[in-house]
Amino acid sequence: MNPYLPLPHDLVFFLQGLATLLTGMFLFWTLRRFVNRAQGQYFIAFLGFSSLHAWLHMLFMGWTPGSACQWPLIITQLATGAALAMSGYRVFVPVTVRPMLRWLPLAFYLLLGLGLMRSTVTYFMLVHLAGGLLALALAVAGLLRGGVLTGGRPLVQRVAFMLLLVPVLLNAIAPYPIFTHAWGDSLHRLFSSATMNPEMIELVALLLGMGLLHFDARPGRQVVSPLLTDPLRRHFRIALISILAIIASGWLLMGRAQIRQDREERAKLLQAIRNASLAFSAREIALLSGSAADQNHLTYLRIKGQLQDLRKVNPGSRFLYLMGSRNGRIFFFADSEPADSPEASPPGQVYEEASAALRSVFERGREVTEGPLPDSWGIWVSGLVPIREGPGSVVAVLGMDVDASSWQKMLFKARFPALTVMWLGCLLILGAFIYMRKTTENAMCLMESENKYRTLFEESADAHFLMVDGFTDCNAAACRLLGYPREEIIGRQPWDFSPEVQKDGMDSRKQAMDYITRARNGQPQAFSWDHRTKAGDILHTDVLLARHGSEEAPGLQIIVRDRTDEIRRRDLERRMEARLSEVQRWEGLANLAGGVAHDFNNLITSIVGNVHLIQMEGRGNPRVAESLDAILESSRLATELARQMLAYAGKSTLSVRPFQLGQVLENMEKVLKAAAASRARIETEIAPDLPAVLGDTTQLQQVILNLVINAMEAIDRRNGVIHISVARAHFTQEQMLGCVYRDLPAAGEYVVLTVRDNGKGIPADVLARIFEPFYTTKFTGRGLGLAAVLGIVHNHSGAISVQSAVGTGTVFEVRLPASRRLAESKSFRSSEEMPALEPLRILIAEDEDSLLTLAQRILERHGHTVFCASDGEAALALARQHGGQFDLVIADVLMPGMSGLELVVQLKLEFGALPVLLTSGHVPEQNEAAFAKADGFLPKPYHYKDLFKKIYDILHPKKT
The missing domain is CATH 3.30.565.10 (Histidine kinase-like ATPase, C-terminal domain)
Incomplete structure (x- = not known):
């Protein structure tokens, strides 16, 4: 009996559970890269329950079957089948398929219930078969409906292959065919002739499926990222080699333990048979004929009773028997079974399944053990001892059969310590690898997070500082903000880059230390701060100060945002708004002052003009002349006051x-x-x-x-x-x-x-x-x-x-x-002399009646013909009436209706050569183009000599 090959069932169950667990791990790591992780969650559950079921099989091999052992297996079978059915349902059936297909998982439960009622079908095989067929049916339905989920097609193909390969191979080589049809029997016989058992075939299928899943998880085929990064791939190889080494070592140790236990048990078996052989005499056996006639022989009955008693003394034995050989054929003398037992062998029955070892005992007379070997009664381990008549030939052979299943359980118990060590060693290595993978992933995530935040730290537009006792790090924005290289910032304190006193008058060092103390106590600080750059400029900033790191060694993170330009812009906007409001207020006052000055000048013009008329009449009363001079002096002072008001209003000429x-x-x-x-x-x-x-x-x-x-x-x-x-x-x-x-x-x-x-x-x-x-x-x-x-x-x-x-x-x-123009010198000409003017036709437009009458009297007194109009419309009508036949038009600027400026524009449009002199005590800002079209301007109040001089200058322009 080879203890190494074929693999013992307990080792196969162990490897099956391990391969299933590894498959689930690969699938789990693979599914994390798919968009819809629910595609294989139930299949992972199926693999987990399958692994548990296989290991329970491994553990229960050393115990006699009973309810205590069967119920855990039944529960794991039910869970395995349910997970497998839901895997097929969830993976292959989208929401868009026909509603009736959603009831297909019921077929699994019906088949499972049928299997539980029929003891001829093993539950585990039925679960695989039902799940595989259900998955196949739902896969076909999903593919026909175009419902295979996007991104999971390679995974779906691998899962479908595993679901179908495992039940077909497993059920084809079962100890008895599940299908009784011709093709089932043929397939069963084909695999039964091989040295591999059903669990080996399922193990091969699982390993193949795991390899395919790993193939889908290669870096070049991944949707998002490779299954195993470089450090993890190296760790996985080490873990895999370690597991293989442990399995190989455990396999050898299990074989050595089995060999040792098998040798000891066979020696015990032979010793028990030797002791039993002492109860039999070759002479008595020779009295038997080895035929049916011996049934009533007293010697036969006594020997049969002895065999039955010996079986009771050896409870581990199943059969004890005496065999003889005649003419090359081996037959039974007697056995330990009762005469009415269907398994009893009557005297003289030929044993057609005699092995070579049994024949060698008769031929050579040497005791042997053989098996496990099958015969018509089962599979047995047998011990055979010859009974001789003296040193002569062998008269009979005493045999004892032990049930092979009991023998295997005994060997399993011998292998179990080595198997347990191997099992725990593999789990320990898997746990260590998972721990290393998790640790590596966490480290990589931490590194990735650190790189991400380092990038954010370095690329941030805000200045970032890290501080413990002094600055330990800063980003490029901080260097640009302060104007220092990083080396000159590291190790220094915040107040080294601040003015001695902040804008609120507080000492920078003391205030900064207060903020730092509060931040280290877990109170984030947000405040405004003034910094001084290397060039000496003062920057207005917002600062956020927060703690980071452990409580034992708390560091500080400082974020500084430069708000200098923003503050300047806001200050500019505020000052502009204040200035606009002030300008609007001043414009209102200026308009008021200008209006007052205009009316004031009109009154003064009237007063001065009338005084001049009185003076021109030449009355020689000294007292009257003195009073007129006093009136003119007061008018001059009033004129100066009006000019100041016009100067404030910005309306002075x-x-x-x-x-x-x-x-x-x-x-x-x-x-x-x-x-x-x-x-x-x-x-x-x-x-x-x-x-x-x-x-x-x-x-x-x-x-x-x-x-x-x-x-x-x-x-x-x-x-x-x-x-x-x-x-x-x-x-x-x-x-x-x-x-x-x-x-x-x-x-x-x-x-x-x-x-x-x-x-x-x-x-x-x-x-x-x-x-x-x-x-x-x-x-x-x-x-x-x-x-x-x-x-x-x-x-x-x-x-x-x-x-x-x-x-x-x-x-x-x-x-x-x-x-940019050069300065000019100016000579002032006295206006005391009256210029000589020939009689003129003059049109006057003035809304103040007193001023209109005064101007008319002064001009007519000097021989001029005057036409009067009280507003712009009347003046334009007179101009049109006389066809523009005037030497000059004198117009006040501010008049109701058509103003003097509008009159200038219209007169120049209709009578382009007609000279126009504007006069006013208040000059408005608007319509500067109209002012440019006028030929002259005379501010009020004015002396009549200034009026005649201005008329002369307009009508006799200087040639340059």
Whole structure:
């Protein structure tokens, strides 16, 4: 009896369970790569229950069959079959198939119940067969309906192959054919003649299926990722080699244990037969004839009784018998079976299945053991001892048969320690591999996560720092933010890259340590922080400070987001909104001031004109002349007040030319020093090579004078100093935001007038309102000085800023755009002489009746023909009525209905050569094109000599 081949059943069951378990592991790892993991979950359960069932078979081989052993096997059979049926159902039947197909798993349970009622069919074979057939039927139905799930087709093919291969091979070589048809019997005989048993065939099928699953799991065939990565593939090879080594070692140890136990048991068997042979005498046996006639012979009856008693003494034996040989044929003398037993052998019965070993005992007279060998009564292990008559020939042979199944159980118990060690060793290696795989996967996941977060860490637009006692790491954004290389950041502290004091006045080091302490205590900190770059710039940032790492060694993660540009943008937007609101408020005040000035100028024009008429009549009353001069002086002061209001409103008329602002200041220096001699010392500073300024010198002289007067009034001591400087500077739009302006000035070069005093300063509540018209803190003031300055600066497209605090003095800074044009010199011609004019036809359009009458009287007094119109429509009608035959049209700008500007456009359109002179006490901003079409403009109030001079200039233009 070869202890190694064929493999013993317990080893086959062990290998079957191990192969099934490995198949399930491969399938589980493979299914993790498929979209629908439910495709093989039930099949994995089937493999798990199959492995458990095989190992239960292995364990129960050493025990006598009974309910205690059968019920676990039955339960695992039921679970195996249910999982197999549901595997076929879930894998092959999609939701879209016919509803009737969903009841097909009931067929499995019916077949299983039939198998439980028929003892001639083994449950395990029936389970495989039913599951395989069900899977095949459902697979065909699913394929016909096009319902095989996407992404699982290779796996479905492998599972279907395993489900069909296992039951067909297993049932074809069963100890008895399940199918009684001719092809079943033929297939059964074919496999029964082989040395392999059914479990071996199933083991081969499982190993083949496992190989195919592993083939589908190769890196080149994977849907997502390879089944085993390089480190795991190396570990798997080591584990597989170790398992094979353990199996080989266990196989050899099991064989050696079986050989030793078999030798000992055969020796015991022979010893028991020797002892039994002493009860028999060759002479008595010789008295028997070895035929049916011996049944009533007293010697036969006594020998049969002795055999029965010996069987009782040896409970492990199944049969005891005496055999003889006659003419080469072996026959029974007697056996231990009762005479009425169907298995009893009557005396003289020829034993047709005599083995060579049995014949050798008769021939050589040497005791032997043989088996397991089959005969008509079963499969046995036999011990044979010759009975001699003295040293002569053999008279009979005493034999004892032991049931082969009992013998196998005895050998199983001998192999079981080695099998247990092999089993536990394989499970230990599998567990170690699974642990290594899990550990490796976790390490790889951790590495992948670390790489991912390292990528996020490095590629983040925000600055990231890691800190323990100092900075331990930072990303590229942190280096860009601070302007330092990584090597200069590592090991340093947060306050090393911060100003000494934060914007809230707190010490940076102390405040940073407070935040760090709270963060290390598990309280995340979010706050604003100022950083200083390597270049010295201050950055406004948002900081998130959180703990990371273990509680024993907590580290800190710091995320810094630069909000400098955002804060500047928001500050710019806020200042722009505030400036827009302020501009809108000033525009309202400017319109109000302009309207008041316009009406005021109309009244003054009427007063002055009438005074001039009285003076022209030549009345020589001195007292009347004195009163008229007083009226004219008051009118002049009122005119100056109106001009200041117009200057604030930005509606004053400009005589624009390029000039040097420094030269203007030099011309005014003596006057300013003389005026301020009693209160302050005037200091002037004029930078060389100043660019020209495009504007009105008279108005900018007023700006300088008003600012100096304002500074003088702020100085209440004799040692005051007023420093006036003119310089050039380049400003960006952002730098211009701190000024007061009408429209945001463009970036570029500016000429800067600065007036600085060391007076008492301006309180903050007053500083916000100093440019408002009619707002003053002086008892005798009118509140128009700085308002006029602001209007003039706006009229010159400039900006003005003021800085002041109580006790520190005040600094006014006027920024005027530099001009590329060269400065011009201007000569002033006196307007005292009246120009000579020939009689003219003049059309006057004026909505104020007093002014219209006054202008008519003055012009008619000097010999001119005057046509009057109270608005633009009437003037246009007169022009059309006379065909435009006028030498000049004088029109007020602001009139109800058609304004003077609209009248200019229409007259130029219909009568292109007709000269038009516009006059007004208030100049609106709109329709500048209409102003350009007019031939001249005369601001109100005006002297009648200025009116005639302007008429002369229009009708007699200078040739250039």
